[in-house]
Amino acid sequence: MNAYSFGWSHIVRLGMVQAALAAVIVLMTSTLNRIMVVELTLPAIVPGILVALHYLVQVSRPRLGHGSDQGARRTPWIIGGMTMLTAGALCATLATLWMSNFPVWGVLLSGAGFVMIGLGGGAAGTSLLVLLARRVEAEQRVAAAIVVWLMMIAGFAFTSRIADSLLAPYSPTRLMAMTVAVCTLALIITLLSLFRLETDPGDPVDQIEDSQIATFSTALSEVWQESLTRHFTLFIFISMLAYSAQDLILEPFAANVFGFTPDESANLAGVQHGGVLVGMLLLAVGALFANKFAKGRIGSLRMWCFGGCLASAFMLTGLVLGAHMGSPWPLKTNLFLVGAANGALSIAAIGLMMRLVTEGRSAREGVRMGLWGAAQAIAFGFGGLLGVAASELAHWLIPSSGFAYGIVFALEAVLFVIAALRVLRIVIPAQPPAHNTQGLEQASFL
Numbered sequence: 001m002n003a004y005s006f007g008w009s010h011i012v013r014l015g016m017v018q019a020a021l022a023a024v025i026v027l028m029t030s031t032l033n034r035i036m037v038v039e040l041t042l043p044a045i046v047p048g049i050l051v052a053l054h055y056l057v058q059v060s061r062p063r064l065g066h067g068s069d070q071g072a073r074r075t076p077w078i079i080g081g082m083t084m085l086t087a088g089a090l091c092a093t094l095a096t097l098w099m100s101n102f103p104v105w106g107v108l109l110s111g112a113g114f115v116m117i118g119l120g121g122g123a124a125g126t127s128l129l130v131l132l133a134r135r136v137e138a139e140q141r142v143a144a145a146i147v148v149w150l151m152m153i154a155g156f157a158f159t160s161r162i163a164d165s166l167l168a169p170y171s172p173t174r175l176m177a178m179t180v181a182v183c184t185l186a187l188i189i190t191l192l193s194l195f196r197l198e199t200d201p202g203d204p205v206d207q208i209e210d211s212q213i214a215t216f217s218t219a220l221s222e223v224w225q226e227s228l229t230r231h232f233t234l235f236i237f238i239s240m241l242a243y244s245a246q247d248l249i250l251e252p253f254a255a256n257v258f259g260f261t262p263d264e265s266a267n268l269a270g271v272q273h274g275g276v277l278v279g280m281l282l283l284a285v286g287a288l289f290a291n292k293f294a295k296g297r298i299g300s301l302r303m304w305c306f307g308g309c310l311a312s313a314f315m316l317t318g319l320v321l322g323a324h325m326g327s328p329w330p331l332k333t334n335l336f337l338v339g340a341a342n343g344a345l346s347i348a349a350i351g352l353m354m355r356l357v358t359e360g361r362s363a364r365e366g367v368r369m370g371l372w373g374a375a376q377a378i379a380f381g382f383g384g385l386l387g388v389a390a391s392e393l394a395h396w397l398i399p400s401s402g403f404a405y406g407i408v409f410a411l412e413a414v415l416f417v418i419a420a421l422r423v424l425r426i427v428i429p430a431q432p433p434a435h436n437t438q439g440l441e442q443a444s445f446l
Helices: 008-039 045-069 075-098 103-135 138-166 172-194 216-224 227-244 250-258 262-266 268-292 301-325 331-356 365-397 401-423
Strands: none
Touching: 008 045, 008 075, 008 103, 008 138, 008 172, 045 075, 045 103, 045 216, 045 365, 075 103, 075 172, 103 138, 103 331, 103 365, 138 172, 138 268, 138 331, 216 227, 216 365, 227 301, 227 331, 227 365, 227 401, 250 262, 250 268, 250 301, 250 331, 250 401, 268 301, 268 331, 301 331, 301 401, 331 365, 365 401
């Protein structure tokens, strides 16, 4: 470990920032969504469009990452992004309270708030991951990714639970007070966690030469010419499209095919998220065994991603069978296993992302990370829509509800197989030169 590498205390501090970021986002995309539909009786399309808008503006992640590439430090971008995120959350909450009396102005103001949420979250999240990737030793990156993502999920879960308890019974005052408290706490945690985390701009890791400074269009063109970057971008998009395609049809599927009540179907998300946590932990144990006892012979990050895609496809095949069989099928167990496969895939993909972000031309790490973050956001934004559209089309063409849902799950499985084949095309040099200025066009591909 060199003098500028992050130790575990630094990694945990970045995990605290990720948890704070997650706390604000889940309050907006989940809790506020429910309040608009249930308490304010607005059409579900309203929060749906707002959440989609927050994903849409994240196509700006490469541009935000480029901005952080041109400076000597990532901390200002993380703090600035978190500030915009919390400001957008306050704006969106205030707009939600206006919707009862001023629906048009409330929706417009909420749209502005969700744009700020998307931009702020994109700026903070992109720079945080780049900082983590550049300062963590290669052999620690998977473990670091697991720590940071577990803390992020903890932020999601803790905030959701607290929000449910504090908002019962619901009142506008309670909602506003809780949003202010969460946003204030998130900013405080961010500032304390990042205090003196980065070294001085003189750190050789962060020095930017004049020849490396370029316009965004030039930087993006240079990054896209790197074969590893292109292949990984397509892998992220396809795998995350498959990952998210079931989000909006899972509860209707459980109700129509298995006869679940609203409460029972609502709990399925918790079952799947529990599987995600188990999958992350299992991959952590597997990676530890591979590194410490098998000396890496069991597999690389690329092969963990390949296995995670195939495992996800296999578990989705179980849902296809369940769609035909109905109630005798162990739906909750199947969903738990789907979550476990997805969790293992997520961590492996994040670890590989942090491995690849430093490949290619230097001073372009933010653009690469932003490109991959944008691919994920677009996939998440369209994934749910794709699942619903495919489900509606299948129901229109096929009388059997179970068979129609089965087709959607089968399509997801096919996407995961395609993603698995895509990740095999990524071949990383065993000992890549540090900060190669010509990209990786000479690397071989399967």
